[in-house]
Amino acid sequence: MRIAILTGVLVLGLASCDQIGLGGDKSTKQEASPKVEPEVSTSAETVEVETAAKPFTITYDQDRIDGMLVPDTLSVALNEDSTITVSGTAEGDKSGGRTSGAAFIIPPGYVRDMAGQNVTISWRAMGEAGSSMRVAYSTAGSGNSGWQSFDLTDTMSEYSFDYKLGDANAGRDFIGIMPVNGPVTLGEITVSPK
Structure with a gap:
């Protein structure tokens, strides 16, 4: 008796799901969806994706100045025209790591995006006649540009x-x-x- 009841429940369950037709029109029976096989590529193709790295610009406000790494022998002042003046005499000649000069930190996200690429570091500057400045791009572990020297004009x-x-x-x-x-x-x- 148990087997007959279980079989009846199973048949009713399948009928209600339109899986089989019980004495009715077989046109109501749903067709199984065709099996779609995934396409498999057998060719080995390398696709290079170019990163869309954008320029990073350092502008000046008091927060930026406060976030700079400035040795005790140098000072940085924010000017009314949104330029800065760096003055004093640096101790040492270190162009790696934090450098011996006043240093701006480049955000890590930008550094990751630009890894391995050629970059141009550009700026506007002026100084007294006969003065010059040195600029370095420094990494925390994969090299630095060394100090690049520039004679200034007034x-x-x-x-x-x-x-x-x-x-x-x-x-x-x-x-x-x-x-x-x-x-x-x-x-x-x-x-x-670049």
């Missing part, structure tokens, strides 16, 4: 240099600024992919 002028970033970086990158023979007035700094 009017704002454009300066730049190119540098190839390392493939990987375990920490933060920095841009170091060092005045030589007098204060440096500095406009925004931009790091752009």
Whole structure:
């Protein structure tokens, strides 16, 4: 008796799901969906994806100045025209890590996006006649540009240099600024992919 009841329940359950027709029109029976096999590619193809790295620009406000790494022998002042003046004499000549100059931190996300690429570091600056400045792009573990020297004029002028970033970086990158023979007035700094 149990087997007959269980069989009856099973038949009723299947009928209600339109899986079988019980004495009715077989046209109400649903057709099974065709089995779709996934396409499998047997060719080995390498696709290069270019990153859409964007320029990173350092502009100046008091928060940016407060976040700079500035040795005791240097000072940084924010000017009314949104430029800064870096003055003093740097101790040492370190162009790696934080550098001996005043240093800006490059955000880690930008550093990851730009890893292994050539970049151009550009800015506007001026100083007293006969003065110069040094600028370095420094990584926390995969090299640095070394100090790049630039003679300054008494009017704002454009300066730049190119540098190839390392493939990987375990920490933060920095841009170091060092005045030589007098204060440096500095406009925004931009790091752009080439």
